[in-house]
Amino acid sequence: MADLRAAVTHGVRYDCFGFSSLGAPVMASLSEEVLLVVKRVRQRKQDGTLYLMAERIAWGPEGKDRFTVSHLYADIRCQKISPDGKAKIQLQLVLHTGESTTFHFANESTALKDRDATKELLQQLLPKFKKKANKELEEKNRMLQEDPVLFQLYKDLVVSQVISAEEFWANRLSLNSVEHSLSNNNKQDVGISAAFLADIRPQTDGCNGLRYNLTSDIIESIFRTYPTVKQKYAENVPHSMTEKEFWTRFFQSHYFHRDRINTGQQDIFSECAKQDEKGLKSMVTQGVKNPMVDLLSLEDKTLDEGYGTATAPTTSNPSNKSLRENSNSAIIKRFNHHSAMVLAAGLRKTDAPNDQASETSSTDGNSRDSDFFQPPVKKVKLQEAIEYDDLQGDSGRRTIALNLKKSDRYSHGPIPLQSQHYSSSQDIINSISIIQHEMRNYKPRLTQVMSSSAASSAITALSPGGLLMQSGGQQTINQLVPTDVQSELKHLYTAVGELLRHFWSCFPVNTPFLEEKVVKMKSNLERFQLTKLRPFQEKIQRQYLSTNLTGHLEEMLQAAYNKFQAWQTRRMMRKT
């Protein structure tokens, strides 16, 4: 929205609002729901009607029942409105492609109202689509780029139209978002620029007024950094004032000006200031967690009052200080507070539960408790402080400690849990010791061993080239089959695997949606077999290779068909 500020030249205080969607994204609905109809809207000097629908905005000329203009919300970058007091009441949509469409609201009596209603609605709709569309596309793109196998699969399945793109992504995306939320990669919040207030540079509009430009980003930054303002906003808008009025007051208030000293009583933000003050104070009294930076406990033994050369600071005597000095120290306080808030806003989401815990422990615990909590932090910090990693030999190289939730599982691997045959590690140890014990007492019964001729023939049979070693070796396939066939086979395997995954994921079939899907998947499988697998088989037959190569693939498919068959017969039985 950066270009917007430059584009609109007349004195509007708020050119553009786009509130971030805090709620759930709008579900795509199939039937087009018309949200708003505005009549007598001109476009290119032609009268017509403007429709705002669930997913797009459209305009049709009067008397015709088709739309000459139609934009998906996702394609719209932003909207602009003409300034108040201008003769023509207009609304302009700017698309991502750079094109723009201007609507002129021509109904004399209600033009302004119409326009505002449109604006309001768009304001709510646009951000949702913008974020969703961009994010999804980006995500898909990224996944395809990062994962060549997936890309190949996409080509095999979607581009060759075995399954549709939606089907392909349907369980890919959800799968991925789970993975990502685990690695905490996907939902990394963007921090707040420390200078966001500076970005709202006021501009004089030439006639004794100041113009502030607000964007949704800035508003979000303000809300995130100063929750008290958000609270005020929620309290006052729109019951007692419009949002325009709210922000006007915000900029006029001393709260915004950081060198404020006394905020008037009538100022709605004076309460915010007070709360900030309180927050700052509580932060200060809470103290610091890291004892190495705690200046209060730095000095071991301070001089008693009255000793020393430094004159005692004039203790909290505000009348002593000039107004200017007061405002200076207020600025300094503000800056510290602002930076702390910005920092906290960036950390708030991830740290929230953590912080809560530490807060409660430090507030309700008495000093003894804090005593007990302190040493670990302190010990670590002290150790850090005295460490010379270059003096220490190689042992200093730090490795990441393996964090095991269940070390038992790590050392034994997953053990099938059979109710009767479950053996604990103690059992294993016991049995090992029993075996050891038995081994110690083991005496070979030499009368019953094999005859030497039988033994030597067995050995020859088992040696390379021997009788039992004839059908030997995986490597023959590697050598026999040309590489291009191999790679094709690999692709086939992944594709079949993907399709089968889709297929098997439908079981147990317990919703109509899944029923539908399983049928579709079955046909997908068949289609795949027909269009991909068969040609491949023919090809290798032409090359006189053993057709056995695809045997396993077919087995897998057959298994799926069998399952499907079984499921279908069962369903028929139930139906009849």
Place this chain on the structure above:
Amino acid sequence: MKLNIDGLLVYFPYDYIYPEQYSYMLELKRTLDAKGHGVLEMPSGTGKTISLLSLIVAYQKAYPLEVTKLVYCSRTVPEIEKVVEELRKLMDYYARQTETKNDFLALALSSRKNLCIHPEVSSLRFGKEVDGKCHSLTASYIRAQHHSNPSQPVCQFYEKFDAVGRQVPIPPGIYNLDDLKDFGRRKGWCPYFLARYAILHANIVVYSYHYLLDPKVADLVSKELAKKSVVVFDEAHNIDNVCIDSMSVNITRRTLDRCQTNVETLQNTISRIKETDAAKLREEYRRLVEGLKEANVARETDIYLSNPVLPDEILQEAVPGSIRTAEHFVGFIKRFLEYLKARLRIHHVVQESAPQFLKDIYEKVCIDRKPLRFCAERLRSLLRTLEIADIADFSPITLISHFATLVSTYSKGFTIIIEPFEDKTPTIANPVLHFSCMDPSIAIKPVFGRFQSVIITSGTLSPLDIYPRILDFRPVTMASFTMTLARTCLCPLIVGRGNDQVAMTSKFETREDFAVIRNYGNLLLEMSAIVPDGIVAFFTSYIYMENIVASWYEQGILENIQRNKLIFIETQDAAETSMALEKYQEACENGRGAILLSVARGKVSEGIDFVHHFGRAVIMFGVPYVYTQSRILKARLEYLRDQFQIRENDFLTFDAMRHAAQCVGRAIRGKTDYGLMIFADKRYARADKRGKLPRWIQEHLTDGSLNLTIDETVQLSKHFLRQMAQPFRQEDQLGLSLLTLEQLQSEDMLQKIAQIAQQA
């Protein structure tokens, strides 16, 4: 590794060693051999502490009769704890190598606030409150009362310690503050009194300066420390100020008013006791007639550290008759108090010497010098006799009595300045009597006199020769060590001009100049764009910083800086600053980067390290001269000139440069660390300033970096940072700035090492 330092087997708990550490240990060994004092400067981050500890512990083990104790004094609580942890590392190494159990007792001692485990007392926030409350639970007569009246509360930890703690010595080991507390909790003993008792037989004691230098505290705690101790003052660059502070007294009208109430309380108590327990007062009188013989005997037999407030002569005499009875003494104090009140009723500044003051007091109210000298001792005796519970309440009268004793004892080295108002607020009457010490050697003299070796060491002690002069002692070794570096990890730059060629300086005449302030702002802005993570900027004074921040705010410079980094600012409130500091570190830690605006001579500049990414650049805005218009400073400068032939300017520059060096030195805490040091004042380029920087900084100050513009600074910094960001491995250092045992033993390396130490 095991080292051979001049014939002494030293266990060093690391696999590698810095060449300068070896050199440092050599010098230290020579000092101990000669049983003399030493001044050693070695850059921070080169493992000074561990070198000191390794050598002295080895020396103690080799010659247990020559050196019986190490008294290690440091400045702040975290530093004390760090020393103990390093010691623990060393002792663990000893135990591993020699496979014997450690028989050393080493402990840290701190104030009650850091050691108390009494649930009620330890929950108090301020040290003074803790001390007062503790005293009200552990004073001898309180405990006596407890015997007859069990409802009188006492501290069960102290009782338990008193009952058994002294008989059973604390087992050998390394006790940090938390270890002492744990031990105390386990045994149910008071850790503070346990530590105070244990320092007498401990092999190593780590505590803060004040326990040796502040006569009031030293008299209680360190009096009986063995003569054959080695005393180390670490981070000693400010030691003269500590000495002076501990001997100076300020008296305001409020002090006198509170003193008045003290006197009244005393009077009431005395008359009450007279009715009930007159024998007690008679007993005290008898004691006073006998004089302070006890203390005298102890000092002559060399058991006690002498107390500069308790001069030798008075120990031989009995308390003069005029103040021997309690009532007479209170009357005497009252007279003295009235005289002081009269002196504070002035309209112009008065400055006089101690003899002048004594003459005046004799003429006006007929108070003699002799009884004045006994004031402190007499008051102490009286407070003890009267069984005053809360000593803290009596701090004003104690202060006055100390003043009386000091002013009548020392005719030289002190000055009296009475100011009717503060310079900044000439309309508000706020009379203060400054009795200020100008000679740091007075407070430290007993330490040099008593202990066989005193080592003064720090990262910044340049120029070395000034310390022996102002502290009045004769060192046997004085050496400054450089930092051997495989890569130049520090980059000192002197920025003299802005891009508009306007000179950058915090000189008084131009400091309010718009162009200077703007250039300072631009420098910070430019640096904030190129330096990763943390930047620390120091200003010369708090007021100056406030003004600059305000005008930067008005000019929108701060907003632009905020685009690059978060800004945190030191305030005059320590709690607020602590919070800002923690947030600053947090911001550096999570990658946002931050700037800390701070003040030279402030708490941050003296006590907080900015290792690695916490400080990639330090900017020193201006030369941190002390406020030169202060009369106390002027008097001190005059004294220095007359007594030690140190020119005013030399001293002021020395003082400013040691603080500047302290500030910029905060960023480099080791050889793997790196940082820019930007001196933003053209005056740094002058030889007299530059020459007073520590050698390890001076060495890297090339002629090309003396008078840079902002743009040039940015270019040089970029280059430096890019170089430093390359991987730096141990192999790069080996053989140059890091040695294995074999490398250390080679002939030419030993020759090289000999050059590291520069004898002053």
